[in-house]
Amino acid sequence: MIEILESGPFNTVQDLGRPGYRDIGVTASGAMDPLAVRIGNILVGNEENAAVIEVQTFPFRLRFEQRAVFTVTGADGNPDLDGSELLPWCAYAAEAGQVLELKQPPRLARAYIALGGGLDIPVVMGSRSTSLRGGFGGNAGRPLAKGDRIALGQDAEITMLPAAGLAVVEPAAALCDVFPASVDGVLPIRALPAGEHELFAGDGEAFWRQTWRISSRSDRTGYRLSGQPITPTASVEMRSHGVVPGVIQVPPGGEPIVQMSDANTAGGYPKIAGVIECDLWRLGQARIGARLQFVRSTHAEARTVERAVARYVDDIRQTSRMVKRALKAMA
Known part of the structure; x- marks a missing residue:
């Protein structure tokens, strides 16, 4: 279980979306930065489509009510755990009572908090994503607010030890050869x-x-x-x-x-x-x-970029699996 201590008007629960219902007027929703969601979930041992918290209004604070593993991906800037600065794109273990805080990032727009076991949110039309316009999904179809309490998935404790400490090079740096940098802003x-x-x-x-x-x-x-x-x-x-x-x-x-x-x-x-x-x-x-x-x-360039991203994600996935196997062998 986690408790929201401070939030803004547009912070929601999201996953990779609910495709397949556009013909009846239902938007897919899902994270604005799906790559950050996929990587965050891999780092904490979840399925890539597990529900996460999308933060786009800062500051944001939550309290852990149980031991859990978590990571913050997406926006630049360093999260704090009980006032101690952490690295983004790295999995950490938190104890019950500790407080995670995300401050305004220097450049980018959105951060994602992935928690081991995922968020125990009802599935609506195949997804846990919040549809603010439709008023359904996620946290009762609305943004997160102070006092909200959300349960973690049942395997939160199981995923904690293998995942804690695993880190990656963020996509903008790891894929700089296929994602051109900003020029003069x-x-x-x-x-x-x-x-x-x-x-x-x-x-x-x-x-x-x-x-x-x-x-x-x-x-x-x-x-x-x-x-x-x-x-x-x-x-x-x-x-x-x-x-x-x-x-x-x-x-x-x-x-x-x-x-x-x-x-x-x-x-x-x-x-x-x-x-x-x-x-x-x-x-x-x-x-x-x-x-x-x-x-x-061109379509050819788009496919080249897609393959590069797939290799990057697969490398993280394989590394996560190897770390887990090694830790299990040592146990």
């Missing part, structure tokens, strides 16, 4: 031209050339971008069509919207591009006000 995000790209003619090229800023009107549903508006060459009446996270639509005002984890299930705005899936976690870690530029990619 501008984050490059790779995307593919989408169905209605040709409708924008010269403005289509302006979409790729200019630097966009994430507007304060952004949320988990979509990032609204501020910049020089782009418009199609002629007005077009479109039927509503299915959309997924990463789709970039252009409303009549000309400032694009990038669909994110709580993406609408359908929409009628023209689609100018789509962010490649492996770059979505980077976009999910971008703060309000951050600047970004879209880089035209």
Whole structure:
């Protein structure tokens, strides 16, 4: 069991989402940085889809009411356990009564707390993710609040000893050869031209050339971008069509919207591009006000990045298994 001591309005329980229900209007939800969730769960000995706490408003504090293993992944910045600074991307053991605190990270947007055994949250439509718009899933369909108490999975004690002490190099550093760094504070995000790209003619090229800023009107549903508006060459009446996270639509005002984890299930705005899936976690870690530029990619490049990420995650998975086997042999 854990108890929330301090939280903000947008901190929720998330996993990797609930795909398969978009045809009935149910968004997938899930973590804005799914890579951080997968790695965090591996570090504490969980299945990769176990429920975690997504923190995007700080400070955040929780108290352990039992012995548990935990890790903090995602945002940069160091968590504190009873006032002692810890490393992120590293599994630790906590004793009953100890307090974990996450302070405002210096650059990135979201941190994830994975706990051994996972969070004992009811499964709704195959997922424990919170749907704030729908008011279901997660912690009674709402953000975490002071005084909330959440049980850990039954195997929390079992996973604790093998996992504690395991650490990894964070993705941005380990995969720097496939994830280009920001240039002068501008984050490059790779995307593919989408169905209605040709409708924008010269403005289509302006979409790729200019630097966009994430507007304060952004949320988990979509990032609204501020910049020089782009418009199609002629007005077009479109039927509503299915959309997924990463789709970039252009409303009549000309400032694009990038669909994110709580993406609408359908929409009628023209689609100018789509962010490649492996770059979505980077976009999910971008703060309000951050600047970004879209880089035209290819399907071949997207597959190359996907394979690099898969190798990275598999290496962590295999290392975790070897450590567990070694510790069991020593017991």
